[in-house]
Amino acid sequence: MSETKKVRLRSAEWFGTADKNGFMYRSWMKNQGIPDHEFQGKPIIGICNTWSELTPCNAHFRKIAEHVKRGILEAGGFPVEFPVFSNGESNLRPTAMLTRNLASIDVEESIRGNPMDAVVLLVGCDKTTPALLMGAASCDVPAIVVSGGPMLNGKHEGKDIGSGTAVWQLHEAVKAGQITMHQFMSAESGMSRSAGTCNTMGTASTMACMAEALGTSLPHNAAIPAVDSRRYVLAHMSGIRIVEMVWEDLRLSKVLTKEAFENAIRVNAAIGGSTNAVIHLKAIAGRMGVPLELEDWTRIGRETPTIVDLMPSGRFLMEEFYYAGGLPGVLRRLGEANLIPHKDALTVNGKSIWENTSAAPIYNDEVIRPLDKPLIADGGISILRGNLAPRGAVLKPSAASPELMQHRGKAVVFENFDHYKQRIVDPDLDVDASSVLVMKNCGPKGYPGMAEVGNMGLPPKLLAQGVKDMVRISDARMSGTAYGTVVLHVAPEAAAGGPLAIVQDGDYVELDCHAGRLHLDISDEEMASRLKQLGEQPPLPIQSGYQQLYIDRVLQADEGCDFDFLVGCRGSAVPKHSH
Known part of the structure; x- marks a missing residue:
């Protein structure tokens, strides 16, 4: 020593x-x-x-x-x-x-x-x-x-339930009419025990x-x-x-x-x-x-x-x-x-x-599987780029539906999270299982803080038909406990003038996870025209001093959402004393 x-x-x-x-x-x-x-x-x-x-x-x-x-x-x-x-x-x-x-x-x-x-x-x-x-x-x-x-482990009705994940699953089941509200609420105390x-x-x-x-x-x-x-x-x-x-x-x-x-x-x-x-x-x-x-x-x-x-x-x-x-x-x-x-x-x-x-014991090959019996063969985060996400977007393959990893469908657009909540429950919403749900203004600046709302719940009328997953796209994040074919972290975000801001109902959107592509199927000329019409985004209303600092100085999702002035190591030099 x-x-x-x-x-x-x-x-x-x-x-x-x-x-x-x-x-x-x-x-x-x-x-x-x-x-x-x-x-x-x-x-x-x-x-x-x-x-x-x-x-x-x-x-x-x-x-x-x-x-x-x-x-x-x-x-x-x-x-x-x-x-x-x-x-x-x-x-x-x-x-x-x-x-x-x-x-x-x-x-x-x-x-x-x-x-x-x-x-x-x-x-x-x-x-x-x-x-x-x-x-x-x-x-x-x-x-x-x-x-x-x-x-x-959470426990409910004699079975294990996972914190967070159970909420999403049971809530969807309530909306689909598969379980009662009483059954839903009864899981509450057993989930976090x-x-x-x-x-x-x-x-x-x-x-x-x-x-x-x-x-x-x-x-x-x-x-x-x-x-x-x-x-x-x-x-x-x-x-x-x-x-x-x-x-x-x-x-x-x-x-x-x-x-x-x-x-x-x-x-x-x-x-x-x-x-x-x-x-x-x-x-x-x-x-x-x-x-x-x-x-x-x-x-x-x-x-x-x-x-x-x-x-x-x-x-x-x-x-x-x-x-x-x-x-x-x-x-x-x-x-x-x-x-x-x-x-x-x-x-x-x-x-x-x-x-x-190197010598760590493994006691259960079902939980930690051998490499030749994986849960999914390619579990790496999918990084997507294209005219809808010039600076990138992400998708988690292990939580997605394989049949939706390559998909083209009509956009159903929500301008923000409040608009989504109002519109998604409309029985007359023009949506089917092949539609692509697109939500804007939920990114670092837009929410602000990039809330975990990207795993949008599906339209109740489709849940009642047995639909369990749809392609969803936003500049938001989602909880790690959530699941689905969900494209997240679209950058630049809508509130920063990114292309996500100009998606309209009925536009075709193409997702190809294998090719790493996220594409809005409109011409370059139409894209440029819409972005020009969009113009500069109006400033968001100030909620607090810190929120204003956040909106003014936060970096985009592809850069880690840190503040621009915090990047880099400043070291541990001792500040001068004041005595």
């Missing part, structure tokens, strides 16, 4: 001097009952906590933080817990995505402005994982992710898997259920490890490399991960200064089999995924087939991703 202690502690800039400033910093901290020896060369470890009772997925984080503290103390560090903005998906309106960047700013400034040598990131609900990684990446300090873990995040492969579970695949967490972090005692053991061990990372100077820039992101793209395909990962990984990479483009998803992700049989794409839930071997089992399967692009990518435990997973 004497070799590694040559590292200059960042916290010494506050606590390591015998002058007026050192006196004040130590004295103020001592009002919490901290003795002198805690300031003598110990690494100060921040515990960045997104605990909130308004974020139910993260409401158990105080207990997790206590176990992290035990590990930090055991390893000779000193823990300091601090709160940051907690943007939970389930309660926050209009959308948690609106505040992902706000939370990342909170994290970045908390780390940069305070005496900490490293940070443990307590994450769970969808946007907290990318927000905390973005903020920590901007500072480039040693950091380790500890996720809150998924809920136990323990602490934790959604138990499907939704965005929360996807981003937990992305954090592990990127190497920013210890193995098995993604899948251990929230209420399993092993979740607390992992928190304890992460506390020990973060202290070691300080002495090794193992900063995020050594882990969050281009190679790590390419590994994560491959893993996302294998797990049937959320389309939201495309936006979040781009934003995290942007903070680190790592070039990551939509074409990387095509180059690396396409033709990767989806081997994790989880809802919404498959049958099982996160509990079974952990018991089957979790993400290390997936990585072993991929690695044995040489499908991990970079086996030597470094992880936060100091070992490579392959060293961590």
